[in-house]
Structures are given as C-alpha cells and as structure tokens.
Amino acid sequence: MTSRTDLVEELMGRFPHVPREAVLKEDLLRGGLAFDDAALTDNEHGDVKPKSYFIFSFDHRTLPELGTAALRRPPEEIVLTGGPYELRRTVVSVRINPSSPYRVGTDSDGRLRLFLDGRPIADVGLPPMPAYYRHTLANGKSVMEVAPTIQWGYLIYLTAFRVCQYFGAKEECQYCDINHNWRQHKQAGRPYTGVKPVDEVLEALEIINRHDVDRASQAYTLTGGSITSQVNGLAEADFYGQYAQAIEERFPGRWIGKVVAQALPRADVQRFHDYGIRIYHPNYEVWDKRLFELYCPGKERYVGREEWHRRILDSAEIFGPRNVIPNFVAGVEMAAPHGFTSVDEAIASTTEGLDYFMSRGITPRFTTWCPEPTTPLGRTNPQGAPLEYHVRLLEAYRATMDAHGLSSPPGYGPAGPGRAVFSVSSFMDTLPSTDS
Numbered sequence: 001m002t003s004r005t006d007l008v009e010e011l012m013g014r015f016p017h018v019p020r021e022a023v024l025k026e027d028l029l030r031g032g033l034a035f036d037d038a039a040l041t042d043n044e045h046g047d048v049k050p051k052s053y054f055i056f057s058f059d060h061r062t063l064p065e066l067g068t069a070a071l072r073r074p075p076e077e078i079v080l081t082g083g084p085y086e087l088r089r090t091v092v093s094v095r096i097n098p099s100s101p102y103r104v105g106t107d108s109d110g111r112l113r114l115f116l117d118g119r120p121i122a123d124v125g126l127p128p129m130p131a132y133y134r135h136t137l138a139n140g141k142s143v144m145e146v147a148p149t150i151q152w153g154y155l156i157y158l159t160a161f162r163v164c165q166y167f168g169a170k171e172e173c174q175y176c177d178i179n180h181n182w183r184q185h186k187q188a189g190r191p192y193t194g195v196k197p198v199d200e201v202l203e204a205l206e207i208i209n210r211h212d213v214d215r216a217s218q219a220y221t222l223t224g225g226s227i228t229s230q231v232n233g234l235a236e237a238d239f240y241g242q243y244a245q246a247i248e249e250r251f252p253g254r255w256i257g258k259v260v261a262q263a264l265p266r267a268d269v270q271r272f273h274d275y276g277i278r279i280y281h282p283n284y285e286v287w288d289k290r291l292f293e294l295y296c297p298g299k300e301r302y303v304g305r306e307e308w309h310r311r312i313l314d315s316a317e318i319f320g321p322r323n324v325i326p327n328f329v330a331g332v333e334m335a336a337p338h339g340f341t342s343v344d345e346a347i348a349s350t351t352e353g354l355d356y357f358m359s360r361g362i363t364p365r366f367t368t369w370c371p372e373p374t375t376p377l378g379r380t381n382p383q384g385a386p387l388e389y390h391v392r393l394l395e396a397y398r399a400t401m402d403a404h405g406l407s408s409p410p411g412y413g414p415a416g417p418g419r420a421v422f423s424v425s426s427f428m429d430t431l432p433s434t435d436s
C-alpha cells in the first residue's frame with residue numbers, strides 16, 4: 001500500500017516547479033493534522049495563540065469528537081521549517097483530524113516537530129499569544145471572540161453575522177458548515193456572538209490598534225452568512241457596510257478594508273465602496289455550471305450563476321478589476337457523487353473559470369476545501385479531493401495568471417515561498433516573491 005509519504009514525495013518529484021512547501025501545505029489543509037495533548041494551547045490563558053473558529057469549523061470532526069482539543073484549543077496556525085524537505089517558513093492554518101497521518105508532537109529532544117507516518121518532517125513554530133488577546137472588552141468579551149486575527153496576525157477577521165440565511169439542505173452550500181459551527185459552539189457553552197454589535201467591534205479594534213505596536217495587522221475582512229432578507233432591519237450591503245463606515249470614521253486608512261459578501265447589484269456594490277471598503281470578494285465558489293447549481297442551491301435560486309458572474313464583472317467597474325477577488329473552494333469540483341472523476345477534467349473546468357475572470361483583469365483566489373463532517377459533501381468525501389488536483393491547481397493558477405500578465409492580488413501580504421502568510425491555501429506560497 002502506498003503511504004502518504006510516498007504520495008507526497010511522488011508529487012514533489014513530478015511537479016518540481018511547485019514549491020515543496022506548497023505540496024505539504026495543501027496536503028495538511030485538505031486532510032488535517034492531529035495534535036499530541038502536549039502541543040495544544042492553554043486557550044486564552046497561555047503563551048500560544050489559540051484557534052478562534054473565525055467562521056467555519058475547518059475541522060475534520062465535530063467538537064465533541066476532538067478529545068482534548070475540544071477543551072484545550074489547538075493553535076490558530078503553525079509555521080513549518082527545515083526537516084528532510086528543507087522547508088522554507090510556511091504558515092499553515094490548523095484543521096484538526098485525529099486520524100491524520102500528520103501529527104504535531106515533541107521529539108526525543110523535546111522539540112516540537114511535525115511527523116508524517118511517524119517520521120519527523122519539519123520543525124514546528126507556534127503563534128505567540130498577541131498582546132491584544134490578553135485584554136478584554138468592558139463587557140468581558142475577549143478580543144479573540146470579537147476580532148480574531150489570522151494569517152500570522154496580518155488579517156483581522158470580522159465575522160459580523162455568524163449564521164447564514166441560506167438555511168437547511170435546500171439552500172445551504174453543500175460544503176459549508178457555518179450554521180452547524182454556530183450550533184456546536186453554542187452547545188459547548190462557548191461565547192459565540194451571532195450578530196456582533198458595531199460598538200464591540202470598534203472596542204476590540206481599539207485594543208488591537210493600541211497593542212499591535214509592530215503593525216502586523218494590515219487588513220480587516222468583514223463577512224458572515226448571506227443575508228437574503230434583513231438583519232437588524234438592514235439588507236446585506238448596509239449591514240456589512242455599517243461596520244466599514246464606523247471603522248473608517250474611527251481609524252481612517254489604518255487597515256485595508258475588505259468584504260466577503262454575495263455578488264450584489266451594482267447600486268449595493270457602490271454602497272460598499274462608499275462605506276470605505278477597498279476589496280470586494282463576491283465568491284463564485286465553483287466554476288462548473290452543473291456543480292454550482294447542485295452545490296449552491298440557495299445562490300442559484302436567489303441570484304443564479306450567470307447573474308452572479310455578471311455582477312462580478314460589474315463590480316470591477318466600481319472597485320477596479322484588481323480589487324475584485326472572488327474566491328472558489330478548491331477541491332469540491334472532485335467531490336462524489338456529482339463532481340469530476342478525473343483530475344484532468346477538474347483542472348480544465350477550473351482553469352476555464354480562471355481564464356474567464358483573469359482575461360478581464362479580475363484575479364480569483366481559492367481556499368483549500370476542508371471536508372467538514374456535518375456537510376453533505378464532507379460526509380460523502382471524508383478524504384477531500386486528491387492531492388494531485390491541489391498541486392496541479394497551483395500550477396494552473398500561476399500559468400493562467402502569467403498568461404494574462406497579472407500578479408499576486410492586493411490584501412494578502414507578501415507572496416512567495418518562505419514569505420507568504422495566507423494560511424488557508426498555498427496560492428500565495430507559489431507565486432513569485434513580493435514584500436507586500
């Protein structure tokens with residue numbers, strides 16, 4: 001039987017121009033990793049920054065199935081270096097899978113290492129607890145709950161609305177556990193604010209701004225579930241826009257403002273821009289028409305794929321094409337029973353989508369699919385997509401970008417192996433090096 005090590009090394013050999021760091025990172029993101037108890041955090045009371053569960057669970061098991069990791073959170077991210085593959089510094093978001101062949105634990109010298117199939121393959125660095133996480137809001141809420149940071153502190157992730165109004169099997173995207181994640185944190189008795197008051201967000205940002213003396217935080221993302229009717233009397237553009245307006249009034253230009261929202265009509269997109277947002281992520285999720293209809297039934301019913309794409313193009317006239325960065329969920333193209341059964345077909349379809357947008361100056365980006373167990377696609381595909389798909393996507397992404405004369409999108413920090421901080425896919429680790 002082929003081991004996971006064999007698979008990883010075979011792909012590193014076949015695709016030598018894809019950084020080895022990116023091959024490993026994709027494998028960790030698609031399949032998760034286990035943690036020895038000694039490598040877990042002491043939640044908000046220790047020296048290591050804990051996993052904040054900033055929007056989805058991004059775990060391969062439900063919270064009650066995580067064992068000690070449900071009581072003592074794993075770190076938000078890890079950084080890998082060295083080892084037999086001579087890894088340059090690689091930041092990886094933590095997705096827990098107790099049965100993964102990857103395990104973080106200590107070696108006989110007491111050093112923290114990443115093991116694959118029992119063999120140490122990298123040194124592991126943990127994110128230090130940021131000074132701003134040691135403070136609370138006046139009402140006792142933690143900064144981690146209200147304004148967590150990810151990407152090694154680069155991005156403040158503001159999930160203003162913790163549930164989605166696409167609800168239930170006929171509307172929720174088939175790979176998304178936002179609503180389940182909200183339920184499971186509530187059931188575990190964890191603080192998990194459904195709708196974050198604007199005042200709390202401002203107070204948390206004040207604390208971050210005061211204590212982030214190195215100015216590691218460079219951007220904020222406003223996001224949450226889709227709003228098909230209203231929240232607190234506001235439709236989607238005004239609900240998410242009110243936070244940007246308040247942030248820009250209080251901290252003008254301190255961070256790059258981004259919003260992940262639906263592809264909205266032009267007038268609403270203009271309001272996002274007027275509120276002070278500078279980067280717009282109207283995520284198209286999956287390119288193939290049939291798969292979009294099957295996987296995103298709510299979006300298909302309320303907006304429709306063609307209209308969604310038309311609105312993405314329209315928004316480029318408001319934000320500028322460079323600042324429209326729609327996401328897709330890399331890997332769901334190959335999910336059984338409806339997805340492509342060959343990597344060739346899946347890559348061809350995804351590349352068609354990249355071409356469509358990049359030929360118009362719009363640079364999509366992707367997150368690596370985590371098959372969460374409470375989602376329909378996660379249940380039927382617990383292994384996720386083949387690693388070969390993810391490696392070839394990195395190759396196709398860079399080639400398409402080069403063909404259209406584009407470079408790494410703004411708002412993601414530095415690009416290049418050894419420099420990237422974007423932690424939920426390795427597209428930034430694969431692009432030519434830049435400083436910001």
Ligand code: SF4
Pocket residue numbers: 164165166171172173176177178224225226
């Ligand atoms: S629109 Fe889809 S992906 Fe986005 S939060 Fe709702 S269910 Fe999840």
